[in-house]
Amino acid sequence: MFRILRKIQSVGIITENIERDSDYEALGSTLKRQLERQFQGSLAIRELDSGSCNACELEIQALNNPYYDVERFGVHFVASPRHADVLLVTGPMSRHMEEAARRTYAAMAAPKWVIAVGDCAVDGGIFGCSYASRGGVSKVLPVDLTIPGCPPSPRHLVKGLLALLDSAAAR
Amino acid sequence: MTDTRFNWMPKLLSRLRKSRVEVTEVPSWHDPVRTLWVQARDWGRLATYLQEFGCRLAGLWGEDRLERLRVYACLEKQGDYLLLKVEVPAAEPQLASWTAVYPGVNRLERHTRDLLGVTFLDSPDNRRWPRHQAWPEDVYPLRKSEPLSGHSPDADTPADSDYPFQSVAGEAVYEIPVGPVHAGIIEPGHFRFHAIGETVLNLEARLGYTHKGIEKIAEGRTAEALLKLAGRVSGDSTVAHSWAAAQALERAAGIEPPARALYLRALLLERERIGNHLGDIGAICNDVGFAFAQMQFSRLRERWLRDNERLFGHRLLMDQLLPGGVRHPLDNDAASSIREACDRLREELDSLLPLLRDNQSLRDRLLGTGILSTEQARRLGCLGYVARASGCGYDVRCDSPWPPYENLSIRRPLQQSGDVAARVIQRAEEVYASLDAVRQILDKLPPGPLRAHWPEAATGAGMGMVEGWRGEVLAYVRLNGEGRVERFFPRDPSWFNWPALAVLIHDNIVPDFPVCNKSVNGSYSGQDL
Numbered sequence: 145m146f147r148i149l150r151k152i153q154s155v156g157i158i159t160e161n162i163e164r165d166s167d168y169e170a171l172g173s174t175l176k177r178q179l180e181r182q183f184q185g186s187l188a189i190r191e192l193d194s195g196s197c198n199a200c201e202l203e204i205q206a207l208n209n210p211y212y213d214v215e216r217f218g219v220h221f222v223a224s225p226r227h228a229d230v231l232l233v234t235g236p237m238s239r240h241m242e243e244a245a246r247r248t249y250a251a252m253a254a255p256k257w258v259i260a261v262g263d264c265a266v267d268g269g270i271f272g273c274s275y276a277s278r279g280g281v282s283k284v285l286p287v288d289l290t291i292p293g294c295p296p297s298p299r300h301l302v303k304g305l306l307a308l309l310d311s312a313a314a315r
Numbered sequence: 316m317t318d319t320r321f322n323w324m325p326k327l328l329s330r331l332r333k334s335r336v337e338v339t340e341v342p343s344w345h346d347p348v349r350t351l352w353v354q355a356r357d358w359g360r361l362a363t364y365l366q367e368f369g370c371r372l373a374g375l376w377g378e379d380r381l382e383r384l385r386v387y388a389c390l391e392k393q394g395d396y397l398l399l400k401v402e403v404p405a406a407e408p409q410l411a412s413w414t415a416v417y418p419g420v421n422r423l424e425r426h427t428r429d430l431l432g433v434t435f436l437d438s439p440d441n442r443r444w445p446r447h448q449a450w451p452e453d454v455y456p457l458r459k460s461e462p463l464s465g466h467s468p469d470a471d472t473p474a475d476s477d478y479p480f481q482s483v484a485g486e487a488v489y490e491i492p493v494g495p496v497h498a499g500i501i502e503p504g505h506f507r508f509h510a511i512g513e514t515v516l517n518l519e520a521r522l523g524y525t526h527k528g529i530e531k532i533a534e535g536r537t538a539e540a541l542l543k544l545a546g547r548v549s550g551d552s553t554v555a556h557s558w559a560a561a562q563a564l565e566r567a568a569g570i571e572p573p574a575r576a577l578y579l580r581a582l583l584l585e586r587e588r589i590g591n592h593l594g595d596i597g598a599i600c601n602d603v604g605f606a607f608a609q610m611q612f613s614r615l616r617e618r619w620l621r622d623n624e625r626l627f628g629h630r631l632l633m634d635q636l637l638p639g640g641v642r643h644p645l646d647n648d649a650a651s652s653i654r655e656a657c658d659r660l661r662e663e664l665d666s667l668l669p670l671l672r673d674n675q676s677l678r679d680r681l682l683g684t685g686i687l688s689t690e691q692a693r694r695l696g697c698l699g700y701v702a703r704a705s706g707c708g709y710d711v712r713c714d715s716p717w718p719p720y721e722n723l724s725i726r727r728p729l730q731q732s733g734d735v736a737a738r739v740i741q742r743a744e745e746v747y748a749s750l751d752a753v754r755q756i757l758d759k760l761p762p763g764p765l766r767a768h769w770p771e772a773a774t775g776a777g778m779g780m781v782e783g784w785r786g787e788v789l790a791y792v793r794l795n796g797e798g799r800v801e802r803f804f805p806r807d808p809s810w811f812n813w814p815a816l817a818v819l820i821h822d823n824i825v826p827d828f829p830v831c832n833k834s835v836n837g838s839y840s841g842q843d844l
Contacts, residue, residue, distance in 0.1 A: 273468065
């Protein structure tokens, strides 16, 4: 136990170390301010893979690592669409996932938003439209915002969330 | 190595001749693969002979050759690969099933049936596999006559609600359906548990939710566009899949990439392995609530990915390979920064891993959980760390080394206990072995060009085999006369490791499913295609 605590102490708080030399901190505080104003300080996200190659999942997972730690800005990932404000969808919309995607969206309480994450979710990307894929997520769900990239980096994902809040404020 | 290659082949051929199996050997493309034509009538008993002879089944796929459908089976013995080809008339495409002999082939047979229409007779499990409701039973999307768009591109696809799951009956037995949408940030798939109390009696996986027609959309691509697609078969294995596809292309075209490019590919492959294992070690611990490890290992992974971005321009190393070479150079400063980062990582692991090893609550959850025996791993044809944590050591880098691995000495860690703890230890050991490999690669990195000229009108067929972080990745590519792809089949190791999950979860408690699943970490996308 003591060794674990010693290790934690010796690593220190890298979350802050890394931010000093980046614009991430500024980005995060803006995000936090916006969330406080519009979402009582808490934005709940449900992630949905509608056919991705799993690269987008890896980068979304990275948002929770100690470098980005989006939870401190008020963003958290939830297990149920019932608890979610935002549906973060990755991958082309595979035909085998489209009904599950519709039901996941239907299970969310309004007001709700959909973000299409990654080139495939934007317009089908490299997988396009085929016997197996509908193409972009917007073919099946009402998309409020797109975050392109293959995959988008964690930084881009945070910028995307901010853009969503801006557009939500405008609406 | 070369002189002992295929030294078992004469014995196999005489064994087959003795059993009156008609085989014709065809000139092969390259060293590690030899090709035999066989007759459809002999197909069923061939499996038995090959299995008795000690051949491991490494893959099965098919191809539409207009009036005929061609089926390929790839087998491996002592690091040598045997490719069997058989043809059946498209009007009556039937072959005997190999599932009873090679249980790991079952889903590949069902995949070939659903997409190409080859019926495998007398299979113990003939249910549909990749097909849900996106196309009807009598349509086979991989037939050349089928349009890429399918028959009703704008129609909504209903849920797959009538799949015939196995049923388990008895007093107090209950069923838990999970997915396709899971609680975490992971890929979609459906799991059906049968349990009594907390104990799992039976687990059945239903995958195919991320099927996105990769094999069909590969058709007509240029070599470079194929590598881009191969790099997205499973995003976490982008280097492994694109290297396997590149190897297949280069063997088809008779092109040898320059030595420096091969060493840089190996550097990328080992970096991919290390990055994935770091993430997974933390995530496995997190699945039993040990957040300390998750934070520490995701910290190490993040640093590793940032180095990837700085050195190669992409955090996950996508699109680094080109036909005949690699995209990014590596200068001396970059090489020495990699050495320093490797030393730092080694120190971190030296200090972190004992904390995991000595933690009582972690030991309590991981030791003895989700045991896969050596015999089960061998029977299913498991690959990579899943197999090596259960005492089956196959590693393409060691057993069928391709350039530059023939000039490197790769350590092969091995565990015997086959539980979750063994898979964690195995991954940690493999990180150390890869760090050794990276040092050798940098020490031996030859000067020279990054790319060989790629002939745009390359033609022919080839196979690639690469030891990705999950295990052996196989790729088959056939080019037409204009250098365009006619057929691409990537075989992710997950085809053989997913079935292991259903075996190793037996008699464990339902709450241990996440940690068991993560310790195997099959790719959904890689097998759904």
